Amino acid sequence: MLTHATTLRDLHTADREPLVQVRDAVKTYGPTKALSGVTLDVHSGEVFGVVGHNGAGKSTLMRVLSGLDAIDSGSVQINGVTRPFGNGFPGVRMAYQEGSLALELTVCENIYLSSHSWIPDRRWHGPAARRAARRLDEIFPGHGISPADYVDDLPLADRQMVEISRATIADDLSLLILDEPTESLSGSAVDHLYDYVRRLRAKGHAIILVSHRLREILSVCDRVAVMKDGAVVSTHAAGSVTEQDLFLAMGGEVVSDKEGVGARPTATDTARPVSVKVPMATVEGAATQIVARKGEVIGLAGIAGQGQQRVLDRLWCRNPDVEVSQALAYVPGDRQRSGILPIWDVARNLTITTLPKLGKNGIRDADKEASLVAEWVDRLKISGGANAAITGLSGGNQQKVIVARAFASDADTILLDDPFRGVDVHTKAELYQLIKSEARKGRTIVWYSSENSEMQHCDRAYVLRADRIAGELHGPQITDERIISLSFAEAREARA
Structure with missing residues (x-):
C-alpha cells in the first residue's frame, strides 16, 4: 500500500x-x-x-x-x-x-x-x-x-x-x-x-x-x-x-545465497598455521595484531578510511613488521585505475600473473593458457568469452576477470580491497561462493569491504577505527549492528 x-x-x-x-x-x-x-x-x-x-x-x-x-x-x-x-x-x-x-x-x-x-x-x-x-x-x-x-x-x-x-x-x-x-x-x-x-x-x-x-x-x-x-x-x-x-x-538468485550464509564453515581451529600477522593497537592503546590462519576469510570492517586499506598496503608491500606468505595476489577496488589492462582482451588480462606457471624455460604454452582461461571464463560465467575486449564488458564482468586473475594464480594469500564496489547482487553472490570455495582449499583471504553486510561472509572480522582495532567479531557476531556499534562507540562515549 x-x-x-x-x-x-x-x-x-x-x-x-x-x-x-x-x-x-x-x-x-x-x-x-x-x-x-x-x-x-x-x-x-x-x-x-x-x-x-x-x-x-x-x-x-x-x-x-x-x-x-x-x-x-x-x-x-x-x-x-x-x-x-x-x-x-x-x-x-x-x-x-x-x-x-x-x-x-x-x-x-x-x-x-x-x-x-x-x-x-x-x-x-x-x-x-x-x-x-x-x-x-x-x-x-x-x-x-x-x-x-x-x-x-x-x-x-x-x-x-x-x-x-x-x-x-x-x-x-x-x-x-x-x-x-x-x-x-x-x-x-x-x-x-x-x-x-x-x-x-x-x-x-x-x-x-x-x-x-x-x-x-x-x-x-x-x-x-x-x-x-x-x-x-x-x-x-x-x-x-x-x-x-x-x-x-x-531475478531472485541472491535469496538462496543469503539463506546459506549461516551454514558456512568457520575456521576457528587454532592448530591451523598462521598465514598473516599485522601488528596493530587497540583503540585503548594496547598492543595487539591482526591474525589470519590458513583457510580463513578475515574481514577488515568499519567506516571507510579508518585504516583498512593501509593494512592491505602493509601486506602487499611486505612491510618489515608484518608476516605474510611469499605468494600473494591482490584484487584492487579501483578497477579502472589499478585493475584492468584496457588494451588487452579478457584472456590476456586473466593470465598476466600466471604466465610463469603456464610455460617452460621461458616459452609460453598456448594450450595451457587457453585451458586456464576457458576454465575461469566458464566458472565465473564471464560474458563475452576469452577474446572479448576488456573495456567492452560491464563493470561486473570486468571485476570477475580481475578476481579470476588473482585466484588463478598460485597465491596462498589473497588480498581484496573493496572488490565488489559497484557490482550487482547476482555477481556478488557468485564471487562470495568462489571466496568460500577457495578458502576451503586452504587459501587465506583478507578482505576489506565498505559494505558491512559483506563482512557476514567472513569467519572473523576486525573492526578498525582511526588505524586501530575497535573490536574483533566471530561468525554470527558479525552483524551490521555490531560493526556500527564498534565503529561509533568512541563518539558515543565522548558525547556522554
Missing part, C-alpha cells in the same frame, strides 16, 4: 508532461542487445531509482539519456528535445560510476572543462575555483578538497565527490543522473549527498539514481524501475516495495 507522501507526489506529477520520455528504445553493440525496448517516464521534482544486475542495461540507458550514445530505434525526448546536441541533451548532467575526470589536471581545471559554457574563457581560473569550492562545500561540508589539488593525488572517495560536484555545476540543470554515486563514499558523505539530492528535488529538478544499494534507493527515491535483460520489467512506488521485492523482480 502506498504511503501518504508517495500518493501525494504521484498525484502531483500525474497531470504534468514528463521531463523524460523513453519509448521502445533499442540499442545494440555488435551481437549484444544492450537495450531491448525500454519505456519509461521521469518527471521534474522526483528522484527516480533504477536497479538491476550488471548487464541489465542501466549504464547504457544512462549514456543514451546523457546524449553520449544514440539508440537504434524507438524514441527519447528530454525537455521536449528528441536529438542531443554536440554536448548532449540540454540541461542533462551525469556523474559517472567509473569517473570521467582528467587525472592529470586539477579540480579547478576539470570544472572548467565541463562548464566552460557558464564560465568566461578569459581569466577563468578564479571563477572555476570559486564554483568548485562553493559546490563542494554545499554538497559535502568538511570535504577537505582544494580546487588546486591534482585529481590523480586524491583518494577515490574525494575524486567521487569532485565527479558529483562537477556534474551539478550547470546553469540550466534540469536532470541529474547519478550512476552508482555512493560506492566510494563514507557514511557521512552519503548522507550529505542525499540531503543535497532532496534539496534539488524540492527545487523541481529531476534526479535519476542508479545504485545496487537497495536500502538507499528506497530511502531517497519516489519511484523505482527494475531493469532486466535490457528492458524495464517493472516500476514501483518506493513506499510500496521492500528490498526483497526488488531482489525478486531482478
